[in-house]
Amino acid sequence: MRSILRCLLLFSVLIAATWVKISHSYDLEFPRAPGPAFDNQVRKLYISKLENDEPDMVMLGDSTLLDGVDPDRLSELTGIKVSSFDAPGSASAFWYLVLKNNIVEAEHKPKYVLILFRDTILTAPGYRVHGSYFVQLDEFARRNEPVLLEQAYLNLMNPLEKFAEGTFPLYAARVQIRRETDAMIRYSLTSWLGCNKECNDNSMYEVFTSADLEPGQLQSAIAAAEGYLYTDRQLDFERQIDNSFLPEMIHLTQENNIQLVLVRLKTLITGEQDPQAIERYVGDLSEYLAEQNVVFLDFGTDPRLINEYYADALHLTREGEALFTEMLAESLKVALKKEAGK
Amino acid sequence: MNFTSLTFWLFFALVFSMYWLVREGRWQNTLLILASYVFYTWLSPWYAVLLGVSTLADFYLARQMKQKNNSAKTYLALSSILSLGVLAIFKYYNFFNTQVAEALTSVGLSADWLFIKVFLPAGLSFYTLKKLAYMIDVSRGTLEPSDDLLSFALFVSFFPQIVAGPMDRYQKLMPQIQGKHIWQSGFFYSAWPLIVMGLFKKIVVADSIKPIVDRVFGLDHPSMVLIIAGTLGFTLEILADFSAYTDLSRGVAQLLGFNTSENFNKPYLSLTPTDFWNRWHITLSAWLRDYIFFPIRRALLRRKEPLPNWLLLSIPPLVTMFISGIWHGAGLTYMIWGLYYGVLIAGYQLIGLRGDWKPAGRLKTFFAWLIMFALIAFGWLIFRAPSMTWLADVFLHSEWTHGREDWIVTSILLSRTILYSLPLVIKYVLDQYVPGGFIRPFYYAVLTLGIIIFIGSGTSDFIYFQF
Numbered sequence: 001m002r003s004i005l006r007c008l009l010l011f012s013v014l015i016a017a018t019w020v021k022i023s024h025s026y027d028l029e030f031p032r033a034p035g036p037a038f039d040n041q042v043r044k045l046y047i048s049k050l051e052n053d054e055p056d057m058v059m060l061g062d063s064t065l066l067d068g069v070d071p072d073r074l075s076e077l078t079g080i081k082v083s084s085f086d087a088p089g090s091a092s093a094f095w096y097l098v099l100k101n102n103i104v105e106a107e108h109k110p111k112y113v114l115i116l117f118r119d120t121i122l123t124a125p126g127y128r129v130h131g132s133y134f135v136q137l138d139e140f141a142r143r144n145e146p147v148l149l150e151q152a153y154l155n156l157m158n159p160l161e162k163f164a165e166g167t168f169p170l171y172a173a174r175v176q177i178r179r180e181t182d183a184m185i186r187y188s189l190t191s192w193l194g195c196n197k198e199c200n201d202n203s204m205y206e207v208f209t210s211a212d213l214e215p216g217q218l219q220s221a222i223a224a225a226e227g228y229l230y231t232d233r234q235l236d237f238e239r240q241i242d243n244s245f246l247p248e249m250i251h252l253t254q255e256n257n258i259q260l261v262l263v264r265l266k267t268l269i270t271g272e273q274d275p276q277a278i279e280r281y282v283g284d285l286s287e288y289l290a291e292q293n294v295v296f297l298d299f300g301t302d303p304r305l306i307n308e309y310y311a312d313a314l315h316l317t318r319e320g321e322a323l324f325t326e327m328l329a330e331s332l333k334v335a336l337k338k339e340a341g342k
Numbered sequence: 343m344n345f346t347s348l349t350f351w352l353f354f355a356l357v358f359s360m361y362w363l364v365r366e367g368r369w370q371n372t373l374l375i376l377a378s379y380v381f382y383t384w385l386s387p388w389y390a391v392l393l394g395v396s397t398l399a400d401f402y403l404a405r406q407m408k409q410k411n412n413s414a415k416t417y418l419a420l421s422s423i424l425s426l427g428v429l430a431i432f433k434y435y436n437f438f439n440t441q442v443a444e445a446l447t448s449v450g451l452s453a454d455w456l457f458i459k460v461f462l463p464a465g466l467s468f469y470t471l472k473k474l475a476y477m478i479d480v481s482r483g484t485l486e487p488s489d490d491l492l493s494f495a496l497f498v499s500f501f502p503q504i505v506a507g508p509m510d511r512y513q514k515l516m517p518q519i520q521g522k523h524i525w526q527s528g529f530f531y532s533a534w535p536l537i538v539m540g541l542f543k544k545i546v547v548a549d550s551i552k553p554i555v556d557r558v559f560g561l562d563h564p565s566m567v568l569i570i571a572g573t574l575g576f577t578l579e580i581l582a583d584f585s586a587y588t589d590l591s592r593g594v595a596q597l598l599g600f601n602t603s604e605n606f607n608k609p610y611l612s613l614t615p616t617d618f619w620n621r622w623h624i625t626l627s628a629w630l631r632d633y634i635f636f637p638i639r640r641a642l643l644r645r646k647e648p649l650p651n652w653l654l655l656s657i658p659p660l661v662t663m664f665i666s667g668i669w670h671g672a673g674l675t676y677m678i679w680g681l682y683y684g685v686l687i688a689g690y691q692l693i694g695l696r697g698d699w700k701p702a703g704r705l706k707t708f709f710a711w712l713i714m715f716a717l718i719a720f721g722w723l724i725f726r727a728p729s730m731t732w733l734a735d736v737f738l739h740s741e742w743t744h745g746r747e748d749w750i751v752t753s754i755l756l757s758r759t760i761l762y763s764l765p766l767v768i769k770y771v772l773d774q775y776v777p778g779g780f781i782r783p784f785y786y787a788v789l790t791l792g793i794i795i796f797i798g799s800g801t802s803d804f805i806y807f808q809f
Contacts, residue, residue, distance in 0.1 A: 004531060006783035014787055158348060174795045181795075189757040195750050203750035207568070208557050
């Protein structure tokens with residue numbers, strides 16, 4: 001009895017101390033609106049690319065785009081100048097931000113924006129928005145991003161989380177505190193070994209990112225991470241569409257006279273999921289996009305993309321990339337001609 | 343719905359309130375059964391049917407055993423075939439189907455149907471052993487079969503224990519199920535440190551160390567220094583993860599008025615392999631000891647032609663630990679891991695170092711501990727390796743280091759492991775040397791702050807970020 005009372009007393013003292021300290025250190029006022037705080041800096045990486053290269057078509061996507069389409073070859077085959085804005089680890093929240101804060105803000109706007117996606121990723125706004133992905137998003141977000149905040153964070157929070165985010169400094173600032181703690185652990189010991197932050201990050205990159213992964217481990221890591229896209233909730237198109245970034249992306253492109261082209265890529269994960277649920281989802285998506293005048297190219301079950309063209313469950317090999325670029329160019333020519341004839 | 347999710351705690355708050363409002367024992371147990379099946383259905387609806395059917399089958403078979411005493415062995419065999427058959431199908435099907443399909447295809451038979459993916463129902467391995475112990479005890483006549491289906495069903499499905507133990511025996515749990523349940527504030531005082539500790543170990547320690555450990559074991563050709571650091575990281579991760587689950591399970595059970603078994607007792611302070619298994623996953627070790635080790639040993643001792651002593655000392659641990667290995671999972675790494683412990687236990691016993699061995703003097707004790715800790719860590723390396731081929735490749739072809747980068751990453755991993763193990767070391771010191779005062783409550787208050795910071799702020803995307 002006495003022990004728990006002491007613990008509660010000490011806990012209250014610690015909470016009060018962190019309240020003062022955190023509010024002061026992170027310049028936060030409480031109560032506050034729940035959700036993460038973005039800084040006001042926006043990277044203009046893609047604006048410069050657009051203004052320097054002046055492409056007519058921009059492709060957005062993650063590493064599957066990087067390994068799946070050769071932009072130079074696509075330009076050659078279609079006669080359209082193409083730029084690839086591939087960002088490994090990105091998803092719909094990131095593509096929305098690049099479209100909103102870079103592409104439509106550039107002096108030179110492309111005629112076409114092509115988004116290469118897989119299965120439900122376009123209507124899964126909470127996919128890849130936390131942890132390290134938050135840092136990636138923050139680079140392209142302004143301080144005030146109501147759509148991003150609502151769709152990627154607030155819609156997915158329960159009332160208790162919203163209350164804690166808005167009321168308790170320790171909970172609200174937990175991501176930053178965690179990141180700083182991780183950085184302290186990561187960089188402290190190595191700094192005594194004469195290795196600064198850059199040397200540290202390079203070492204991590206050398207050892208992990210540029211090295212070969214054990215194939216079984218890689219497959220299970222991919223399957224575990226992709227599992228989020230195949231939950232009942234994510235496969236329910238009607239439920240997800242209004243909570244996603246897709247309507248806003250369509251609106252932004254139409255407002256700026258940009259033709260949006262959505263390309264569904266085949267992955268080896270799809271085959272391991274519930275085929276009927278995916279078929280239903282893609283059917284609903286296709287109907288919706290037709291109503292919105294968006295070009296939709298579906299390679300999700302294309303038999304020409306056989307397993308041998310895949311380096312892992314998601315990424316194409318060099319041969320796969322060459323074949324898919326040709327397939328894409330062929331379909332694009334037909335679809336854009338049809339669209340122009342409308 | 344796992345023990346660290348908000349859904350679970352909302353579910354538990356509801357069950358807890360209703361349970362103590364109901365007051366009448368029979369209704370309390372009915373409520374717990376309903377809650378247990380809701381909990382299990384949440385994990386996998388169809389597997390709840392399997393749980394129900396297998397519970398009914400064993401309840402009936404145990405009663406038949408008692409009524410038809412002459413056929414006790416037949417009923418035990420039937421129950422074992424049913425329980426172990428189901429376990430074997432779900433646990434090992436995916437491991438063997440490829441080999442069987444290849445064999446069938448080679449003789450010209452179609453084997454496409456074999457490639458259906460079978461998922462292991464959560465907790466099946468645990469409740470199978472729980473039921474098996476009950477059936478064996480009834481067949482031996484050391485236990486009266488239950489005549490109360492409701493209580494028996496609760497014993498099998500008790501939700502704080504069903505997914506990962508502790509595997510309490512019928513003799514321990516049944517009197518508590520059938521006894522009176524009256525709320526005592528002591529339940530809460532015993533439960534809260536377990537719950538805080540469990541949440542901390544899982545959310546802060548295990549989940550923080552896991553991403554980088556996974557990355558090391560995900561490399562195709564890691565260097566030796568990285569493997570050593572990764573193994574030490576995994577040694578911490580598995581203790582924190584599994585003991586966290588047990589703490590939470592015990593804390594939740596305690597809030598419902600149940601006193602369940604401890605599963606871990608400072609296992610990394612063991613001095614011998616037998617000592618380790620007396621401290622690690624204690625309820626499983628006790629099960630293996632009582633239902634496999636002792637029967638084998640007795641059978642060997644009863645032989646008309648006595649076996650040489652070294653065989654008497656070697657066969658029981660080798661068979662027992664091999665079974666322990668395959669119980670942990672389908673795969674060569676688990677089998678080898680089990681055998682490795684069998685060899686260690688037999689080896690230590692052959693040189694006269696039994697489970698209760700205590701070396702004379704601090705220096706000897708330190709070296710005995712150091713050797714045992716290294717052996718435990720090596721065991722975890724076998725357990726965590728993606729495959730035996732990978733492990734063999736590491737030992738045969740890996741260099742000590744691939745360069746300065748390896749040392750940097752090794753030091754990052756080691757500093758992380760040391761830092762995250764500190765709260766567990768402090769807990770040990772508090773348990774040993776600080777009985778009361780303000781320090782212990784302060785420790786739990788700080789852990790609670792840690793939980794708040796780490797909850798939902800993790801970067802479990804670590805491996806996958808490169809895509």
